[in-house]
Every structure is written in C-alpha cells, then in structure tokens.
Amino acid sequence: MVAAPLGLSALAPAALRRMRGRAALAGLSALLVVSIVVAVTIGPAQISAGEVWTVIAHKLGLVADSPVSRLREGIVWELRLPRVLAAAAVGAGLAICGAVMQALTRNPLADPYLLGVSSGAAVGAVSMLLLGATLLLPVGAFLGALAAMALTLGLARAMGAITASRAILAGLAVSALASALTSLLIFWTATGDSYREILSWLMGSLAGTRWTDAALGWAALALIGGPLLTSGRVLDGFVFGDTAARALGIAVDRTRWLMLGGTALLTGVLVAISGAIGFVGLILPHAVRLVCGGRNRDVLPLAALAGAVFMIWADTAARTLFDPRELPVGIVTAMLGAPAFFWVLMRNRRAT
Amino acid sequence: MTGWGFFLLSATLATPALATDYPLTIQNCGTEVTFSAPPQRVVTIKSTATEMLLALGLADRIVGVGFQDGPVPPQWAPTIDLPVLADRVPSQEVVLEAEPDFIYGGWESAFAGDGAGTRDSLDALGVATYVAPTACRAQGAPEKLSFEDVFAQILEMGRIFDVEDRAAALIAEQRAQLAAVEPITGLTGVWYSSATSVPYVGAGLGGPQMTMDALGIANIFADVDDTWTSASWEAIVDEDPDIIILVDAQWNSVEQKIALLNDNPATANLGAVRHNRYLTIPFPAAEPGIRSVQATLDLARQLAGLEF
Numbered sequence: 001m002v003a004a005p006l007g008l009s010a011l012a013p014a015a016l017r018r019m020r021g022r023a024a025l026a027g028l029s030a031l032l033v034v035s036i037v038v039a040v041t042i043g044p045a046q047i048s049a050g051e052v053w054t055v056i057a058h059k060l061g062l063v064a065d066s067p068v069s070r071l072r073e074g075i076v077w078e079l080r081l082p083r084v085l086a087a088a089a090v091g092a093g094l095a096i097c098g099a100v101m102q103a104l105t106r107n108p109l110a111d112p113y114l115l116g117v118s119s120g121a122a123v124g125a126v127s128m129l130l131l132g133a134t135l136l137l138p139v140g141a142f143l144g145a146l147a148a149m150a151l152t153l154g155l156a157r158a159m160g161a162i163t164a165s166r167a168i169l170a171g172l173a174v175s176a177l178a179s180a181l182t183s184l185l186i187f188w189t190a191t192g193d194s195y196r197e198i199l200s201w202l203m204g205s206l207a208g209t210r211w212t213d214a215a216l217g218w219a220a221l222a223l224i225g226g227p228l229l230t231s232g233r234v235l236d237g238f239v240f241g242d243t244a245a246r247a248l249g250i251a252v253d254r255t256r257w258l259m260l261g262g263t264a265l266l267t268g269v270l271v272a273i274s275g276a277i278g279f280v281g282l283i284l285p286h287a288v289r290l291v292c293g294g295r296n297r298d299v300l301p302l303a304a305l306a307g308a309v310f311m312i313w314a315d316t317a318a319r320t321l322f323d324p325r326e327l328p329v330g331i332v333t334a335m336l337g338a339p340a341f342f343w344v345l346m347r348n349r350r351a352t
Numbered sequence: 353m354t355g356w357g358f359f360l361l362s363a364t365l366a367t368p369a370l371a372t373d374y375p376l377t378i379q380n381c382g383t384e385v386t387f388s389a390p391p392q393r394v395v396t397i398k399s400t401a402t403e404m405l406l407a408l409g410l411a412d413r414i415v416g417v418g419f420q421d422g423p424v425p426p427q428w429a430p431t432i433d434l435p436v437l438a439d440r441v442p443s444q445e446v447v448l449e450a451e452p453d454f455i456y457g458g459w460e461s462a463f464a465g466d467g468a469g470t471r472d473s474l475d476a477l478g479v480a481t482y483v484a485p486t487a488c489r490a491q492g493a494p495e496k497l498s499f500e501d502v503f504a505q506i507l508e509m510g511r512i513f514d515v516e517d518r519a520a521a522l523i524a525e526q527r528a529q530l531a532a533v534e535p536i537t538g539l540t541g542v543w544y545s546s547a548t549s550v551p552y553v554g555a556g557l558g559g560p561q562m563t564m565d566a567l568g569i570a571n572i573f574a575d576v577d578d579t580w581t582s583a584s585w586e587a588i589v590d591e592d593p594d595i596i597i598l599v600d601a602q603w604n605s606v607e608q609k610i611a612l613l614n615d616n617p618a619t620a621n622l623g624a625v626r627h628n629r630y631l632t633i634p635f636p637a638a639e640p641g642i643r644s645v646q647a648t649l650d651l652a653r654q655l656a657g658l659e660f
Contacts, residue, residue, distance in 0.1 A: 045590030071592055074618035079586050134548065207584065208549020210616070324573065324587035326550045 021292045021302070028305035032088065035312045039084045042316055044323040045075050052076050082214040083319075084312055087206055087329075089217030090274045091284075091311025092304040096225050097263040097270075098281025099288075099303045103235040103296050104256055105167060111281035112267040115167065115260070116174030120148020121271035122202055123181045130189050138216065138272035145268025148174050153260065161253070167260065204277030204330030206315050213273045220269040224262050229304060231259065232297030239294075277330045279337025280307055287340070372514040381460060381483045382491025383471050390514045391454030391480065395437065395447050397468060398458025400484055400641035403428060404509055405456070407642045408518050416450040418442040419462070421636040422602065425643065444469035454480045454512075458639065460489050482512070486559065486640040497562045497579070499530060502644050526645040533652045535568025539660075541595035541624075541631075542572050542588055545580060545638065546604045548612055551588065555581040559640035560597070563648050567655060569595055589618050595658070596624045597651070601635040629658050 040056070041049040051068050055076040058066035066073065094112060101110040112118055124144020128137045155170035182202065234255060237245045242252045270277075288302040311329075314336065318329040377386045394413045396402040399421040405414060406428040414430075416437040424430070437446050447455060447468045455468055460483050463471050471481045485492060485508075486501055494501045503523045510519025541564060543554030554560020554571060558579025564571045572591040573583060596613070600606045610630065613619045624630065631654045637647035 044584055044587040070621045071589055071618075074621050075586050075589050078616060078618035079589065205550065319584060319586070324576065324581075324583050326582050326584045 017293050017295075017298070021298045024288075024292055024302055025305070028302060028309065032305055032309050032312075035309050036084055036088065039087075039312050039316045040076060040080045042320055043075070043080055044320060045072070047072055047075060052080075056081065078211075082211045083206055083209040083315065086209045086214040086217045086273055087311045087315040088308035089214065089221045090206070090270050090277065091280055091307035091309070091314075093217065093221050093225050093266050093270045093307075094277065094280040094311075095284040095303040095307025096221075096228050096300060097267050098283075099285035099296065099300050100228050100231070100235065100259055100263050101281070102285055103238055104259055106238065106241075107168065108286070109282070110168070112263060112270075113175065113276070113278065113281070115152045115171040115264055115267075116148045116176075116178055117145045117152070117171075117264045117267045118271050118276040119175045119178030119182065120151075121145035121268050122276050123148075123178050123185070125272065125275070126182055126185050126202075130185060138213075138269075141272035142268045144178075145264060145271060148178055149261065149264035149268070152264075153257070202276060203328035204275040204333070205318070205326070205328040206274050207319070207326050207328075209273070216269060217273050220266055224266040224269070225304070228259065228262050228266070229300050232295070232300045234259075235296035235300075239296075275328075275330065277311075277333055279333045279341065280311060283337045283340050284310060370516045370520075372511050372516065376511060378508065378512070379492065380481075381485065381488035381493075383481070385475075385480050385482060387454075387480055387512055391452075391512065393450070393452045394454045394456060395442075395450055395452040395468070396456045396458075397441060397462040398484075398639070399424070399636035400458040400639050400643070401456040402434070403636070404484075404506070404642045405513075406430060407522060408506075408509060408513065408515055410513055410515070413513070415452055416442070416447070418447075418468075419458075421639075422634055425646070441467040443467070444473075448477070448479075452479055454482070456482045456484075458484050458641070459487050484641060494557075496557045497559060497640055499526075499562060499566070499644065502562075502640055502642075503527070506642065522642075529649055530566065530645050533566055533648060535566065536655065537568055539569050539594040540572050540591065541569040541597055542591070542593045543597045543599070544609060545599045546601060547582070550582045551585060552580055553583045553588075554597075555579060559638065559644065562640065563644065563651065564597070566648050567652055569597075569655075585616070585619060589622060592623055594624060594660070595629050595631060595655070596622075597631045597633060599635055599638045600632050606630070606632045627659075629660075631655060631658075 037053075041047070041052045051072065054063060054066055055068050055073050057063040059077050097112040098110070101112065102108055121141040121144045124140035124142065124147070125137050127144070128134070128140030133140070152167070152170045152174045155173065156166045159166045159170070234250060237248045237250045245252050284307045285299055285303040288299050288306055292298045292302060314332045315329045318327045318332045321327060372390070375386050375388045377384060392413060393415045394405065394410070395416045395418070396405060396414060397418045402414065402417050402420060403424060405411070406424060411430040411434070414434050417434045418436070418438045419440050420436070435450070437450060441462050443466070455474060457463055457468065462468050463474070463481060463483065468474070474481050485505055486494065486497055488494070503526065506519050506523055507516070510516040543560035543564065545552045545554065545560075553573055554564070555576035555578040556571065556574040557577060560580070561571055561574060572588070572593050573581060598606045598609050613622070613625045619625060631651050633647050633651060637643040
C-alpha cells in the first residue's frame with residue numbers, strides 16, 4: 001500500500017477517502033466495460049475482434065449487414081457473450097453477498113458459503129441432474145438454497161437470538177449435512193461418466209451458459225443485489241455492535257433476518273447458474289477495503305464491480321488456458337483466491 | 353527311442369505355440385501377475401471384460417459380473433444368465449463372496465479400495481487381477497491405441513485361459529473384417545461421448561481415434577494427447593465437423609444428445625446437425641475391446657448411408 005504523506009492524510013482523511021472512492025468507482029466501471037468488450041473477443045475459436053464487434057453491433061441493430069458466417073455469429077452471440085455477461089453477474093453478486101455477510105456477522109472470514117446455502121443449492125441441482133430433469137436444474141438449486149437457508153436460520157434462532165457466531169455455527173452444520181447429501185447422491189449414481197458433469201457443477205463452471213442464465217443472473221442482481229447494494233449505511237450501523245445499531249434506530253433483528261435472507265436467495269440463484277464458485281465473495285470485499293477503507297457504503301458498489309471484472313477474467317482463463325479443453329472456473333478462482341486469502345490473513349494478523 | 357518317448361516328442365511338436373506353459377507371468381498396467389493354472393472362477397467388471405470372455409467361449413468360467421453397460425451382442429449371448437454382483441463396481445466383499453481366482457476389469461478404477469479392492473490386496477488373497485491394457489492409465493498405457501493393442505489383449509486372454517487357438521481364430525476373423533473397411537477421405541468428425549455443458553469427446557490417443565482412423569474421418573480433437581477429453585462447444589462450432597459420432601449410453605442417449613444439439617442456436621447451425629449427419633455407437637462398443645472391429649464395421653455401414 002502506498003503511504004500517503006502523513007500531513008495530507010491527517011489534514012483531510014475523509015475528503016481523501018471520498019476522492020479515492022470516486023476514482024476507484026469510475027476506474028472499475030470503465031474496467032468492467034473494457035473487460036466485457038475484450039473478453040468476448042477471446043476464445044478457442046480464432047475470430048478477430050472486428051468480426052466479434054460486428055456481430056454484436058449487428059445483433060443489437062446498429063449495423064444492418066454482417067459478413068460473418070452463421071456459425072461464427074453463433075459462437076459470439078450464443079456462446080461467448082451470454083457467458084461473459086453471466087460471469088459478470090455472478091462475480092458481482094457473490095462479491096455483494098460476501099461484503100454483506102462480513103458486515104452483518106462482523107466476521108472478516110464470512111462469505112456466502114458460510115450459511116450452507118451454496119451446499120444446499122448444490123444438493124438441489126445434483127438431484128435434478130440425476131433425475132434427468134435438466135430443465136428444472138435452476139429450480140432445484142434454488143429450492144435447495146432456500147431449504148438450506150431456512151434450516152440455517154431456524155437452527156440459529158433455536159439457539160436464541162441470532163448472533164453472528166450462532167449463524168456461522170448453524171451454517172457450518174447445514175453445510176456439512178448438505179455436502180454429505182451431495183456426496184451420497186454422487187456415490188449412489190456414479191454411472192458411466194455423469195459424475196463428470198456433477199463434478200464440474202460442484203467445482204463451479206460457467207460452461208454451457210445460455211442467454212436465459214445471463215438474464216436470470218442479471219435479474220437476480222437487479223432485484224436482490226440492488227437493494228443490498230444500497231444498504232451500506234444500514235450495514236455501517238452494525239459495525240460497532242447490535243446495541244450501537246439499535247441506538248442508531250436500526251431494527252437489528254428484522255434487518256439482519258431480511259438481509260441474511262437476501263444474500264441466501266441471491267447466492268441460490270447464482271449457484272443455480274454457475275455451480276459453487278468459491279473465494280469471490282471472500283476476497284474481493286477485502287481487496288476493495290484495502291483501497292478505499294472499511295465503510296460499507298463505499299465497499300459494496302466497488303466490491304460488486306471488482307467481482308464482476310474478476311469473474312470475467314477468471315472465466316476467460318478457464319475457457320482458454322487449456323484450449324480446446326475446458327477447466328471448471330472454480331479451480332481458477334481458488335488458485336487465485338487462496339494465495340490472496342493467505343495474504344489477507346497475514347495482513348490482519350499484523351494489524352491486530 | 354522308445355515308443356513313449358516318440359509319442360511325447362511328436363505331441364510337443366504338434367502344438368508348439370498354442371499350449372500355455374504355467375506358471376504364466378505377465379506384465380499388466382505396471383503390475384506383475386502370475387497364473388499357476390487357467391482361471392476357473394472369474395469375476396468381470398465392465399461389459400468389455402465380460403464380452404471378451406464370452407467371445408472366447410469362456411461363459412462357464414464367469415461366476416459374477418459387475419458394472420455392465422448394456423446388453424451382450426446376440427452372437428455371444430450366454431445360454432444362462434450371468435450372476436450380477438452389482439449394477440456398478442461391486443465392493444471387495446461382494447466380489448470375494450463369489451470366490452473368484454481371477455478378476456478382470458475393463459477400467460483401472462475397478463481396482464480401487466472402494467471397488468473390488470486394490471490389486472495388491474487381492475494378490476495377497478491369491479486372486480489374480482487384470483485390467484484391459486487399452487485402459488491402462490498410469491503405467492503400461494499404449495502411446496496411441498491401435499487395433500493391434502486390441503488384438504494383443506485377445507491373444508493375452510487366450511494365453512491366460514489356455515485357449516490361444518480360439519483367440520488366434522478370433523483375431524484372424526477380425527483382421528479380415530477390418531481389412532474390408534475402406535477408409536474415406538476429406539471428412540472431419542467429432543466423437544461426442546457424453547455430458548452437456550462441457551462435452552466429453554474422443555481425443556487423439558484412444559479408442560475413438562483408433563476407430564475414426566479406420567473409417568478415414570479426421571478427428572477435430574486429434575491433437576489432444578489423451579484418450580477422451582472435456583472439450584468446449586466453441587471449439588466444436590469453430591471446427592464445424594462434417595460428421596458427429598454419438599455414443600448411445602443408457603444415461604445419455606442419442607435422442608438426448610440430438611435434442612441438445614438442436615436446442616442451442618450455436619450448435620443447431622452446425623452442418624452435421626442441420627443435415628442429420630450422425631453415426632451412432634452403443635456405449636459398450638465405444639470402449640476399445642472385442643467389439644471395436646464390429647463397431648467400426650457398423651459405423652462404416654452407417655457412413656456409407658450418409659448423404660453429403
């Protein structure tokens with residue numbers, strides 16, 4: 001981290017932070033647009049950037065004629081673009097969920113997986129996969145996520161008032177149960193190579209993403225992620241504890257239930273699209289805090305943008321590194337996320 | 353020379369190579385296996401293993417089968433039902449209950465600790481094990497599979513069971529059948545085995561490549577150094593193969609695959625999809641083994657019926 005001259009940061013820390021936050025917001029927004037525009041030009045098929053953008057302009061009605069063949073048009077419009085857009089939605093959503101969870105539970109290690117929601121969604125998805133109801137797969141994942149959320153929150157409440165540690169412990173129990181169920185299902189029906197499909201599902205993959213997936217991701221981001229994104233001030237009220245939050249006029253229990261439920265729902269939809277992708281919700285909020293400080297009203301939008309950019313490039317790596325082979329993107333995020341996670345741990349140790 | 357001496361000498365000369373000398377020691381996927389006599393009680397895991405023994409006329413030696421992928425072809429169908437130990441890989445106790453002296457697996461994974469047991473542990477119990485050499489992974493894997501590897505396995509089974517003459521006859525018959533296949537030229541293809549979002553396809557070194565070479569179809573994934581591989585739809589659409597070979601598995605049928613190909617606008621525009629240029633192969637025949645030659649003939653017949 002670049003150390004600002006002592007005098008300057010002591011003089012106007014709030015103004016400096018605001019400036020830095022605004023610059024980061026503008027920079028990341030621009031980076032997101034550039035990432036989308038560039039990522040669609042990268043893939044196993046050699047299609048020039050000009051051709052790619054012509055196809056997109058043509059499909060958007062900006063250009064009347066497209067000289068690009070139907071197959072190459074299909075690669076760009078049916079395979080790459082929905083995938084890149086879905087990656088952005090998933091990355092942004094996971095980062096929002098992570099940031100909200102960390103604030104609500106006052107636990108820097110919290111993320112969407114903490115409540116067992118991802119594992120629950122995986123059980124629902126794998127069940128549908130094994131029943132052969134491929135079309136119902138998102139519904140199954142969604143129902144699994146809902147069930148896991150209900151179980152986690154129910155368990156936490158049964159222990160008394162929902163505190164941060166109770167929610168985490170309940171989530172841990174549900175996660176363990178859901179993982180066992182998933183393993184049982186796979187063990188029970190590992191015929192031929194259907195397990196390959198399930199595995200890439202559990203590790204997280206955006207392969208096979210369609211426009212419906214991208215639309216689902218963006219709809220969830222708008223409907224659930226949007227309200228969470230604007231809740232920074234409320235979350236900032238939680239920073240100094242429940243009593244302090246109550247003193248600020250926040251209905252602590254109701255707000256926590258509502259927001260935990262929101263993150264669980266959003267995670268469920270995202271897992272339905274991409275499988276259980278790890279580390280995004282954990283790492284990006286921390287990375288953002290390094291740059292712009294810990295205020296949630298600053299962290300949330302930046303984490304969402306950073307998550308989208310991160311996910312686009314992680315998935316671009318997943319689909320091109322071993323061309324023509326595909327790699328589950330969860331492996332990429334873990335490879336990049338785990339070292340970053342260690343670094344966050346070491347940093348926190350020094351700071352405390 | 354006494355009469356007896358002459359008789360023994362002439363008997364040895366009459367069948368010089370075809371009788372197996374026991375104990376017989378072979379190297380199999382990096383494991384040394386010794387047979388003191390022809391196996392009498394055999395458990396087979398995977399259809400390829402079962403069908404190999406049936407083709408060699410050894411149905412009466414089979415005391416149990418596991419992980420069968422589909423029905424046995426009529427010409428080898430046993431007169432009595434073979435005892436099924438498990439729908440998938442049977443556990444060690446289930447296998448041992450059948451009291452085998454030999455376990456023949458089509459995949460290396462049959463001999464995992466949570467499967468029939470590790471090869472070492474079975475050896476310690478006096479049970480010989482064998483993995484189809486075409487499916488060796490870590491050690492003993494053929495560099496690039498050819499029909500010679502398939503024939504070598506038939507011959508090795510013949511030696512193990514002391515039925516080398518039958519094995520030789522089978523190989524001669526299959527060689528003649530294979531020689532009748534006229535490879536075509538100028539067409540590309542993809543061998544679509546299974547999976548939906550990340551298609552599992554035939555790569556450059558395994559059974560699919562062997563069969564496509566014989567048919568004269570250029571595999572679009574021939575450059576991938578593996579037997580099968582997880583590919584991407586983008587790579588397939590980019591190559592726009594002339595022909596798609598579809599594996600018909602119970603859990604992922606040809607109908608499901610065609611519906612999927614038609615469903616995504618990107619793959620629906622593939623030439624092979626628009627013109628229905630599909631070849632189909634049943635899953636048990638799609639793994640290299642005793643059915644490979646027959647499957648190649650069958651695919652060649654289907655290929656001749658396609659219009660371009």
